[in-house]
Amino acid sequence: MILNNGRFLCVPVLLLLIIVGMAGHAGAAQTLRGTGDLGLIIERASGSLVVVETTSHTALGRVEGLGDLSHASAVFSRDGRFAYIFGRDGGLTKIDLLRTEIAKRIIQSGNSIGGAISQDGKLIAVSNYKPGGVRVFDAETLEMVADIPATMEDGTLSKVVGLVDAPGQKFIFSLWDAGEIWVLDFSVGPEPGLTKFKNVGRNPYDALITSDGRYYVAGLFGEDGLAKLDLWHMDAGVTRILDGYGRGEEKMPVYKMPHLEGWARAGDYLFLPAVGRHEVLVVDASTWREVKRIPVHGQPVFAVARPDGRQVWVNFAHPRNDTVQVIDVPSMSIIRTYTPGKAVLHMEFTPRGEQVWISVRDEDRVDVYDTRTMQVMRTLSTQKPSGIFLTARAGRTGL
Amino acid sequence: MILNNGRFLCVPVLLLLIIVGMAGHAGAAQTLRGTGDLGLIIERASGSLVVVETTSHTALGRVEGLGDLSHASAVFSRDGRFAYIFGRDGGLTKIDLLRTEIAKRIIQSGNSIGGAISQDGKLIAVSNYKPGGVRVFDAETLEMVADIPATMEDGTLSKVVGLVDAPGQKFIFSLWDAGEIWVLDFSVGPEPGLTKFKNVGRNPYDALITSDGRYYVAGLFGEDGLAKLDLWHMDAGVTRILDGYGRGEEKMPVYKMPHLEGWARAGDYLFLPAVGRHEVLVVDASTWREVKRIPVHGQPVFAVARPDGRQVWVNFAHPRNDTVQVIDVPSMSIIRTYTPGKAVLHMEFTPRGEQVWISVRDEDRVDVYDTRTMQVMRTLSTQKPSGIFLTARAGRTGL
Ligand code: DHE
Ligand code: DHE
Numbered sequence: 121m122i123l124n125n126g127r128f129l130c131v132p133v134l135l136l137l138i139i140v141g142m143a144g145h146a147g148a149a150q151t152l153r154g155t156g157d158l159g160l161i162i163e164r165a166s167g168s169l170v171v172v173e174t175t176s177h178t179a180l181g182r183v184e185g186l187g188d189l190s191h192a193s194a195v196f197s198r199d200g201r202f203a204y205i206f207g208r209d210g211g212l213t214k215i216d217l218l219r220t221e222i223a224k225r226i227i228q229s230g231n232s233i234g235g236a237i238s239q240d241g242k243l244i245a246v247s248n249y250k251p252g253g254v255r256v257f258d259a260e261t262l263e264m265v266a267d268i269p270a271t272m273e274d275g276t277l278s279k280v281v282g283l284v285d286a287p288g289q290k291f292i293f294s295l296w297d298a299g300e301i302w303v304l305d306f307s308v309g310p311e312p313g314l315t316k317f318k319n320v321g322r323n324p325y326d327a328l329i330t331s332d333g334r335y336y337v338a339g340l341f342g343e344d345g346l347a348k349l350d351l352w353h354m355d356a357g358v359t360r361i362l363d364g365y366g367r368g369e370e371k372m373p374v375y376k377m378p379h380l381e382g383w384a385r386a387g388d389y390l391f392l393p394a395v396g397r398h399e400v401l402v403v404d405a406s407t408w409r410e411v412k413r414i415p416v417h418g419q420p421v422f423a424v425a426r427p428d429g430r431q432v433w434v435n436f437a438h439p440r441n442d443t444v445q446v447i448d449v450p451s452m453s454i455i456r457t458y459t460p461g462k463a464v465l466h467m468e469f470t471p472r473g474e475q476v477w478i479s480v481r482d483e484d485r486v487d488v489y490d491t492r493t494m495q496v497m498r499t500l501s502t503q504k505p506s507g508i509f510l511t512a513r514a515g516r517t518g519l
Numbered sequence: 520m521i522l523n524n525g526r527f528l529c530v531p532v533l534l535l536l537i538i539v540g541m542a543g544h545a546g547a548a549q550t551l552r553g554t555g556d557l558g559l560i561i562e563r564a565s566g567s568l569v570v571v572e573t574t575s576h577t578a579l580g581r582v583e584g585l586g587d588l589s590h591a592s593a594v595f596s597r598d599g600r601f602a603y604i605f606g607r608d609g610g611l612t613k614i615d616l617l618r619t620e621i622a623k624r625i626i627q628s629g630n631s632i633g634g635a636i637s638q639d640g641k642l643i644a645v646s647n648y649k650p651g652g653v654r655v656f657d658a659e660t661l662e663m664v665a666d667i668p669a670t671m672e673d674g675t676l677s678k679v680v681g682l683v684d685a686p687g688q689k690f691i692f693s694l695w696d697a698g699e700i701w702v703l704d705f706s707v708g709p710e711p712g713l714t715k716f717k718n719v720g721r722n723p724y725d726a727l728i729t730s731d732g733r734y735y736v737a738g739l740f741g742e743d744g745l746a747k748l749d750l751w752h753m754d755a756g757v758t759r760i761l762d763g764y765g766r767g768e769e770k771m772p773v774y775k776m777p778h779l780e781g782w783a784r785a786g787d788y789l790f791l792p793a794v795g796r797h798e799v800l801v802v803d804a805s806t807w808r809e810v811k812r813i814p815v816h817g818q819p820v821f822a823v824a825r826p827d828g829r830q831v832w833v834n835f836a837h838p839r840n841d842t843v844q845v846i847d848v849p850s851m852s853i854i855r856t857y858t859p860g861k862a863v864l865h866m867e868f869t870p871r872g873e874q875v876w877i878s879v880r881d882e883d884r885v886d887v888y889d890t891r892t893m894q895v896m897r898t899l900s901t902q903k904p905s906g907i908f909l910t911a912r913a914g915r916t917g918l
Binding site: 175201289352388428 | 551552553554555556557572573574595596597598599600601616617618638639640686687688706731732733751786787805826827828829849869870871872873891910911913914915916
C-alpha cells in the first residue's frame with residue numbers, strides 16, 4: 121500500500137518535471153529532434169525572435185529579451201543547435217534553438233551591424249559602428265578573444281561593414297570611412313594576422329563572398345563600382361570591377377542601401393542590386409564584366425538566387441517595398457511580380473530551394489512560398505518580422 | 520511521512536526512466552543535441568555502422584543488424600535526424616541518429632546499389648540491380664509509393680545505376696544494360712511522369728549531378744566518353760562529352776569502377792576519374808571540354824573537391840589503394856601524397872571543408888585530416904570502415 125501510494129505520488133512529480141523540462145523559455149516542446157530544418161525570424165520591434173521549422177512550417181516558440189533588434193542578423197553553430205544574434209545595440213546573444221531560450225547574452229559594443237562565424241565554428245566575429253572595429257568572441261563562452269579597432273590614419277575609428285568568414289579561419293571586412301578592406305587571419309596562432317588593403321574606393325557599404333569562399337566583393341557607395349579581392353591571390357591586391365556602371369546617367373535618391381549577402385550567384389552569373397537605380401546588374405562570374413542590366417520595380421535591396429540558380433528573387437526599398445519580383449535566370453527576364461504587402465524586408469530559401477520564406481513587416485506576416493508551384497503554401501503570424509535565418513547557413517561559407 | 524516515502528520511492532523510478540531513455544540501442548547518450556555535425560561510418564564486414572560527430576571527433580554509438588553492407592551508401596532526412604541506408608542485399612534501413620538505433624527496416628529488392636532523397640524530403644528512391652529498376656518509398660513509413668521496372672525493348676530488366684535527386688521532385692538514373700537515362704518526375708501528381716533518353720552510350724556505370732542540380736553526367740564504361748543531360752533544356756536531349764578521351768592509347772585493366780559522385784566541381788572545373796587510366800580528367804564546366812589530364816598514382820576511384828574548390832582529394836583502386844593524393848586546383852598539380860594504409864575506400868569533407876574523414880578498411884581506422892595543416896588531427900578505430908556520410912548532405916542536391 122505504501123509502495124502503491126509511492127507510485128501514485130510519483131506520477132505527478134514525474135509529469136511536472138517533464139512539463140518543466142518541455143516548457144523551455146517559451147513553452148516550446150523540448151523533445152528530441154533534428155536541427156537541420158530549424159530557423160528563426162527576427163521580430164524587430166519587440167526585441168524577440170520566433171524559432172521555426174521548415175518541414176511542417178510551424179513556430180516552435182518565441183525568445184524574448186534580445187534588446188534592440190531594429191537591425192539584426194544571425195549565424196549558427198556547426199551543430200545547428202545555437203544561433204548567435206547580432207543586435208543593433210551591440211548585443212550578442214547566443215540562443216539555444218532546442219530549448220527556445222537564451223543561452224548567453226553580452227553587450228559587446230555601442231552599435232553593431234553584423235557578424236560571422238569562423239570555419240571551425242569556434243570564433244564569433246562582430247562588426248561594430250561604435251566603437252568602429254571588429255571584436256572576436258569564443259563561440260562557447262562569449263568571452264572576447266580579440267579586439268581589432270578600425271583605426272584610420274588620422275587616429276579615429278572607422279565604421280566596419282561587410283564582415284564575412286572565409287576558409288582558413290579568416291574574417292574579411294570593409295572600413296566604410298577609410299575605404300579599406302582588412303583580412304583577419306586566425307590560422308597563424310593566438311595573435312591573428314592582419315592584412316590591410318588601402319584605397320579600395322570610397323565608402324564600401326556592404327560586401328559578399330562567393331559561396332566557395334574565394335572572392336570578396338564590396339559595394340562602393342561613394343563610387344560607381346565594386347572592389348574585388350581574390351583570396352587565393354591576395355598579393356594581386358584589390359581590383360575594381362563594374363567601374364562606372366552608372367556614369368553619365370541621372371542618379372536616383374537612395375532610400376535604402378542595397379544588401380549584397382545571400383546567394384548572389386546563379387550558375388555563371390552574379391546578380392547584384394544596383395545602388396540608386398531600379399536595376400539588377402548581371403555580372404559574368406569568370407570575367408567579372410557586366411553582361412546585362414535587368415530593369416526592376418524599384419531600388420532592389422536583396423537579390424537572392426534560389427539554390428539551384430534558376431531564379432533570383434528580389435525585394436525593394438521604401439516606398440516600393442510592398443513587392444517581390446522573380447527573375448528567370450535562363451531568359452534573364454522577370455517572370456513574376458508579387459505584392460505580399462507593406463514592407464517586405466527579407467527572403468530566405470530552404471537549402472535545397474523548394475521553399476522561400478518572406479517577411480512582410482507591416483502586415484505582421486511571414487509567407488512561405490513553394491518555388492515550384494509559385495504559390496503561398498503557408499503563412500505564419502509574427503510581430504514585425506524582418507530577417508529570416510535557417511540553420512542550413514551553418515554549413516556554408518560567408519552566411 | 521507517507522508523502523516523504525512517496526517522494527523517496529519516486530527517485531529510483533524516475534532515474535530508471537531517464538536511463539532507459541538515454542540508453543538508446545547502443546548505449547549512446549541521448550541528450551538534447553544538434554544534428555548538424557553528425558555523420559555515420561559504414562562498417563562493411565559486420566553489417567553495422569558507427570554514428571559520429573565532427574566537432575570533437577568522437578563516436579556516439581554503433582548500430583547493428585543492417586544486413587549486407589559490403590557496398591552501402593546513405594542519404595539524410597531534411598532535419599538531419601534520420602539516415603536511410605541502402606545495403607547490397609536490397610535492405611533499406613532508417614536509422615535514428617539521435618537514439619543510435621534502427622527506426623525501421625525493410626528488404627525492398629534482391630540487390631541494390633544506391634539511393635536518393637527527393638527535394639522535399641518526403642520520398643526515398645532506391646536503384647536496384649535485381650530486379651532491375653527503381654523503387655520509391657515514403658520517407659516516413661518506408662511504404663512503397665512507386666515501382667519503376669527498368670524494362671528494356673526485349674522485355675528484360677536492366678540494372679540501374681547513377682540514381683540522383685534533382686530540383687522539382689525529380690529523380691534521374693541510368694540503365695547499365697540498356698544505355699538509357701530516365702527522368703522520373705514526382706511534381707506532376709501521384710503518378711510520376713517518366714521521360715526516357717535512349718542510345719546515350721554503352722554501359723553507363725555511374726553518374727553525377729552538378730551541385731546546382733542542372734547537369735546530369737553519366738560515365739560510360741563501354742565507350743570513351745560521358746553522356747550529359749541539361750535538365751533545364753531536356754528537349755535538347757542527351758549529348759556526348761569528352762568523346763574518345765582515351766582513343767588510340769593503350770587501355771589498362773579496370774580493377775575498380777571509378778565513382779563519380781561527391782563534390783566533383785572545383786571553381787570552373789570538374790575533376791573526373793578516368794576509366795582504366797591513371798589520370799584525373801579536368802573538364803571546363805562551361806564548355807564541357809577537356810582542359811587537362813593530371814597523371815596520378817593509380818586508377819582513381821573518387822576525386823572529391825574540398826568544398827572551397829581549392830583542392831581535390833583522390834583515392835585509388837586495388838592494388839594501389841593504400842594511397843591518397845591531393846591536387847592543388849590553381850596549379851593543377853599534385854601537392855601531397857599520403858599512404859594511410861591498405862584499402863583507402865572513401866573520403867568525406869565537413870561542409871565548410873576544414874576536415875576530411877578518410878576510411879582505411881584493412882587497418883580498421885578512420886583518419887580525420889585538418890585540411891589546412893594537412894595533418895591527421897584524430898583517428899577513430901572502426902571495423903572495416905567503407906563509406907562515410909555526414910548530415911550536411913541533407914541540404915545538398917544529389918548527395
Ligand atoms: C552592412 C550590412 C549588413 C551586413 C552585415 C554583416 O553580415 O556583416 C546587413 C545585413 C542585413 C541582414 C542579414 C542578411 C543576411 O542574409 O545575412 C538583413 C536581414 C538585413 C535587413 C535589413 N537591413 Fe541591413 N542595413 C544596412 C547595412 C547592413 N545590413 C544599412 O546600412 C541599412 C540601410 C540601414 C541600417 O539600419 O543600418 C540597413 C537596413 C536594413 C533594413 O531595412 C532591412 C531590410 C530590414 C531590417 O533590418 O529590419 N540587413
Ligand atoms: C553505381 C554506384 C554508386 C552510386 C550509387 C547511387 O548513389 O545511386 C556507388 C556509390 C558508392 C558510394 C557512395 C558515394 C557517395 O559519396 O555518395 C561509396 C562510398 C562507394 C564505395 C565503394 N564502391 Fe561503389 N561500386 C560500384 C558502383 C557504385 N557505387 C561498383 O560497380 C563497384 C565497382 C562494385 C560493386 O561492389 O558494386 C563499386 C565498388 C565500391 C567499392 O569498392 C567502394 C570504394 C567501397 C565499398 O563499397 O566498400 N560506392
